Every structure is written in structure tokens, then in C-alpha cells.
Amino acid sequence: VLKVNLSLRKNIKSHLSVLHRNCTELGPNHMLKGKRVIVTGASTGIGEQMAYHLARMGSHILITARTEAKLQKVVERCLELGAASARYVSGTMEDMAFAEHVVKEAEASLGGLDMLILNHVGTSYFGYFDGDVGHVRKLLEINFLSYVAMTVSALPMLKESEGSIVVVSSMAGKVGFPFTVPYSATKFALDGFFSSLRQEFSIQSVNVSITLCILGFIDTGKRSAV
Ligand SMILES: NC(=O)C1=CN([C@@H]2O[C@H](COP(=O)(O)OP(=O)(O)OC[C@H]3O[C@@H](n4cnc5c(N)ncnc54)[C@H](OP(=O)(O)O)[C@@H]3O)[C@@H](O)[C@H]2O)C=CC1
Numbered sequence: 001v002l003k004v005n006l007s008l009r010k011n012i013k014s015h016l017s018v019l020h021r022n023c024t025e026l027g028p029n030h031m032l033k034g035k036r037v038i039v040t041g042a043s044t045g046i047g048e049q050m051a052y053h054l055a056r057m058g059s060h061i062l063i064t065a066r067t068e069a070k071l072q073k074v075v076e077r078c079l080e081l082g083a084a085s086a087r088y089v090s091g092t093m094e095d096m097a098f099a100e101h102v103v104k105e106a107e108a109s110l111g112g113l114d115m116l117i118l119n120h121v122g123t124s125y126f127g128y129f130d131g132d133v134g135h136v137r138k139l140l141e142i143n144f145l146s147y148v149a150m151t152v153s154a155l156p157m158l159k160e161s162e163g164s165i166v167v168v169s170s171m172a173g174k175v176g177f178p179f180t181v182p183y184s185a186t187k188f189a190l191d192g193f194f195s196s197l198r199q200e201f202s203i204q205s206v207n208v209s210i211t212l213c214i215l216g217f218i219d220t221g222k223r224s225a226v
């Protein structure tokens with residue numbers, strides 16, 4: 001048993017060292033080189049920084065949010081940082097037709113899609129739940145339904161490229177923290193939808209990965225409300 005154990009350990013060690021050498025030679029900065037990526041909510045905060053990381057890796061980037069002036073600046077910076085290409089589409093994710101339009105724009109301008117990064121989030125409040133059902137509905141449309149609409153539109157292209165869906169969520173989408181009731185509900189909904197869809201992809205051998213990012217508080221230097 002000791003002999004088998006030792007030879008197994010030797011084997012694993014040599015495999016790991018090959019893996020490490022390959023990864024180091026390739027370098028993390030090349031992983032998404034030439035890949036076609038949509039980043040939503042990329043005019044500020046985490047989405048903006050993700051766009052810059054993709055730019056440094058040499059990806060083709062399509063960003064979106066409502067504020068055109070900010071998107072223009074982010075696109076300029078992406079090009080300076082080395083993006084293979086960078087463009088924006090401005091509009092609101094309250095409108096499902098707009099969500100679908102962004103995906104169509106990627107198809108028209110990039111000829112396909114390798115990664116869909118769903119990151120945008122509508123404005124809410126940080127405080128006791130005030131009973132405003134209209135606000136919960138609106139936030140569900142922005143933070144959840146538009147994610148679903150974009151995923152459905154992008155799926156044929158992602159199946160073709162065997163690409164990835166990245167969904168930015170929060171600890172508040174896994175645990176019920178106080179003062180974030182509407183926001184938390186939208187993030188829990190994302191977990192239900194995308195975790196279930198991932199299981200279906202696995203059963204159907206659909207080679208599209210789904211990653212749900214569970215973030216804790218990140219100070220983007222910006223705001224006091226959600
Ligand atoms: N920061 C944090 O502590 C945490 C953040 N997260 C998650 O990370 C992601 C990014 O958060 P963060 O960077 O802090 O958020 P920001 O508020 O900085 O950015 C939100 C982005 O969404 C866009 N957006 C807002 N409303 C709409 C709308 N109606 N239609 C289209 N786009 C819209 C904004 O641009 P514009 O106003 O121009 O439309 C902006 O680009 C979110 O999913 C959030 O839930 C998770 C845990 C913690």
C-alpha cells in the first residue's frame with residue numbers, strides 16, 4: 001500500500017508540475033485573447049473594471065449601460081489598454097427589447113459571442129422593506145428578467161462557441177441580510193434560474209458554462225444606497 005501511495009504521489013506531483021509550467025507559459029493575460037465578450041453595467045464600478053481586465057487580455061468587448069458619456073470614456077480606455085475592439089450600446093435594462101438588442105448587436109458586429117457577463121444592477125435602497133411592490137417588480141425586471149432575456153437571446157451563439165455565462169451576484173443572494181429585501185430577492189432569483197439551468201445543460205450535454213459570482217461588499221468608492 002505504501003509503495004502504491006508513493007508512486008501515486010510522484011505521478012500527481014509530475015502532472016501538477018506540467019500543468020503549472022503550461023499555465024505559466026501561457027500566462028493568465030492571454031486566456032481571453034481574441035474572445036468576444038459582452039459586459040453589462042460597465043459604465044462604472046465592477047463592470048467597468050472587468051472591461052479593463054478584458055481589454056488588457058486583448059478581447060473584443062461590447063459594453064452596455066444607460067449613461068452614454070461614461071460608456072464612451074470606458075471604450076476609449078479599453079482601446080488604450082489593448083482591446084482587440086471595443087464598442088458600446090446604451091439603453092435601459094428595464095426594457096427587455098433593449099436587452100435582446102444588445103445581444104443582436106454582438107452578433108452583427110462581432111459575428112458571435114464567447115462570453116456573456118451579466119453584471120448590471122438597478123438602483124434600490126438600503127433600509128427596512130417599505131412595502132413598495134412596484135419597486136420589487138421593477139428591480140426584478142432589471143436585475144433578473146433582463147438577465148434571462150439576454151441569456152435566451154445569446155444561447156445559440158454561446159452553444160456555437162461553447163462559451164460561458166458569468167452572472168454577478170452577491171452574498172445577499174445566498175443569505176438573507178437585513179435592509180436589502182428587494183435587492184436580495186432579485187439575487188436569489190438569479191441563483192434559482194442559473195443553478196437550475198446549469199443542471200439542465202449538464203443533462204443535455206450543452207457545453208456552455210455558467211458561473212455565479214458570489215461577492216461580498218466591495219467598496220467601489222461610489223455610493224451609500226444599493
Ligand atoms: N459593490 C458591492 O459591494 C457589491 C456588488 N455586487 C454586484 O456586483 C455588480 C456590480 O455592482 P457595482 O459595480 O457595485 O454597481 P454600480 O452601481 O457601480 O454599477 C451598476 C451598473 O449598472 C448600470 N445600470 C444601472 N441601472 C441600469 C439600468 N436600468 N439599465 C442598464 N444598466 C443599468 C449602471 O450604469 P448606468 O447608471 O449608466 O446605467 C452601472 O454601469 C452588481 O450585480 C452587484 O449586485 C455584489 C456584491 C457586492
Ligand SMILES: C[C@H](CCC(=O)NCCS(=O)(=O)O)[C@H]1CC[C@H]2[C@@H]3C(=O)C[C@@H]4C[C@H](O)CC[C@]4(C)[C@H]3CC[C@]12C
Nearest residue numbers: 126170171172177180183215216217218223224225226
Ligand atoms: C454585509 C454583507 C457581507 C458580509 C460579509 O462579507 N461577511 C464576512 C463573511 S467572511 O468573514 O466569511 O468573509 C454584504 C454582502 C453583500 C453586500 C451588499 C451588496 O450585495 C450590494 C450593495 C452594495 C452597496 O455598495 C452597499 C449596499 C449593498 C446592499 C451591500 C450591503 C452589504 C452586503 C449585504
